[in-house]
Amino acid sequence: MTFEQPACQKCESTLISHLFCLSCNAFQTVPPEIDYFEVLGFPVCFEINSEDLEERYKSLSLVLHPDFFAAAPEEEKRLSEKASAMLNTAYNSFRGTTSRAGYLLSLFSKGKNLNERTLPDGFLQEMFFLQESLDELLESSDSSALNKMNEDLRTRHKEIESYYAPLFKNFKDLPEDSDILQQLQTHLNAERYLRRLLDRIPATD
Amino acid sequence: MELGLVGAPECGDVMKLQIQVNPETNEDAKFKTYGCGSAIASSSLLTEWVKGRHLDDAEQIKNTEIAEELALPPVKIHCSVLAEDAIKAAIHNYKSRKKIDV
Numbered sequence: 001m002t003f004e005q006p007a008c009q010k011c012e013s014t015l016i017s018h019l020f021c022l023s024c025n026a027f028q029t030v031p032p033e034i035d036y037f038e039v040l041g042f043p044v045c046f047e048i049n050s051e052d053l054e055e056r057y058k059s060l061s062l063v064l065h066p067d068f069f070a071a072a073p074e075e076e077k078r079l080s081e082k083a084s085a086m087l088n089t090a091y092n093s094f095r096g097t098t099s100r101a102g103y104l105l106s107l108f109s110k111g112k113n114l115n116e117r118t119l120p121d122g123f124l125q126e127m128f129f130l131q132e133s134l135d136e137l138l139e140s141s142d143s144s145a146l147n148k149m150n151e152d153l154r155t156r157h158k159e160i161e162s163y164y165a166p167l168f169k170n171f172k173d174l175p176e177d178s179d180i181l182q183q184l185q186t187h188l189n190a191e192r193y194l195r196r197l198l199d200r201i202p203a204t205d
Numbered sequence: 206m207e208l209g210l211v212g213a214p215e216c217g218d219v220m221k222l223q224i225q226v227n228p229e230t231n232e233d234a235k236f237k238t239y240g241c242g243s244a245i246a247s248s249s250l251l252t253e254w255v256k257g258r259h260l261d262d263a264e265q266i267k268n269t270e271i272a273e274e275l276a277l278p279p280v281k282i283h284c285s286v287l288a289e290d291a292i293k294a295a296i297h298n299y300k301s302r303k304k305i306d307v
Contacts, residue, residue: 117214124212128219131239189214196217196239 006038016041017060019083025063027079036090036103046104046168048094057091098191101164105184108175118186119193127193134200150201157194163187207302209295215283218244222291224255224263226299231255231263236291243284247271251288264296 005014008021009028015021018030018038030038037044040056064087069080094100130153137146167174167184174180209222218240225233234252238245250271255263268289272282 119212119214124210124219127212127217128210128221128239131219192214192217193212193219194217 016056017087019086020060020064022059022063027076027083034086035107036093039086039090040094044104044107045171046101046165048100050095053091053094057087060087097161097164098188098195101168101184102188104168105181105188109181109185112178112181114178114182114185116185117189118182119189120186123190123193127197130197131200134197138200146201147204150198153194153198153201157191157198160187160191160194207295207299209291209293209298211287211290211294213240213244213283213287216240216244218284218287220244220248220287220291222248222251222295224292224295224299226260229260231258231260238287240287241281241284243275243277243281244287246275247277247284247288248291250274251292255292260296260299263292266292 006018007013008015008024008026010026011021011024013021013023015028017040018028018034020027035044040053040060042048042052042056061084064080064083066077066080066084069077072080092099093103130149134149137149164184164187167180167187170177170180206223206225209224210219211222212219218238220236220238220240223235224231234255236248236252238248251266254266254271266289268282268285271277271285271288275285277285
């Protein structure tokens with residue numbers, strides 16, 4: 001997958017987002033399979049600086065938002081709604097480390113026979129055990145033990161999220177390497193079970 | 206008691222199914238599920254369906270039958286898959302243990 005700097009279909013200026021030309025304010029005709037990187041105008045890459053993401057999202061929202069097309073012809077209104085929806089989806093998907101890793105995996109695993117259910121050895125047994133322990137803690141209202149479990153789970157969750165970046169390091173090789181993609185799938189699966197546990201713990205003030 | 210422990214990576218739900226087999230019929234079944242309402246309903250329905258059934262018969266239960274009975278929406282189909290996986294896992298464990306024992 002290479003990053004090509006596309007040109008505006010109307011004025012031929014270089015585009016940032018494939019959706020819209022910031023030079024001549026023209027909506028672009030985009031194929032339905034446009035990916036989130038093209039929507040936001042980032043190279044295909046795991047590491048995205050959160051400030052850059054915020055800034056890109058804001059600057060594109062400021063030109064695409066349907067509010068600015070209230071008096072525009074129907075066709076432009078429709079394009080603005082469609083483009084804004086795509087922008088929001090892409091932005092939300094890229095904000096979270098796990099959802100960004102999951103999105104990249106979905107791009108690269110197309111046509112590859114990955115096992116979508118893999119987990120580290122013994123992980124499921126441990127998760128079930130932790131769910132039962134959490135039951136007891138929630139019933140006992142032992143807040144210090146509950147806080148301890150909360151902290152431990154959060155540490156574990158962070159640890160899992162730290163596994164993604166090294167796997168994306170050799171990015172040029174990644175799309176071909178099923179073994180790395182499978183490892184990534186395993187971490188993403190494990191993350192979901194941990195998040196499930198964390199979701200059960202009530203927020204403290 | 207034979208155990209089947211399975212999980213749904215789509216959402217992080219976990220389900221433990223216990224079956225009491227004697228000698229080849231499920232005399233009793235119990236479940237404990239950590240998950241959404243659809244996952245709990247799927248496990249509950251499954252335990253009702255497998256009680257009194259022969260193992261070979263219980264093994265044939267399909268997730269689509271569970272999904273249809275509960276009228277699960279498409280986004281919750283994986284909950285019925287979890288239930289099918291659980292009974293298959295429990296029966297598989299029972300059968301492989303039997304072979305080792307006998």
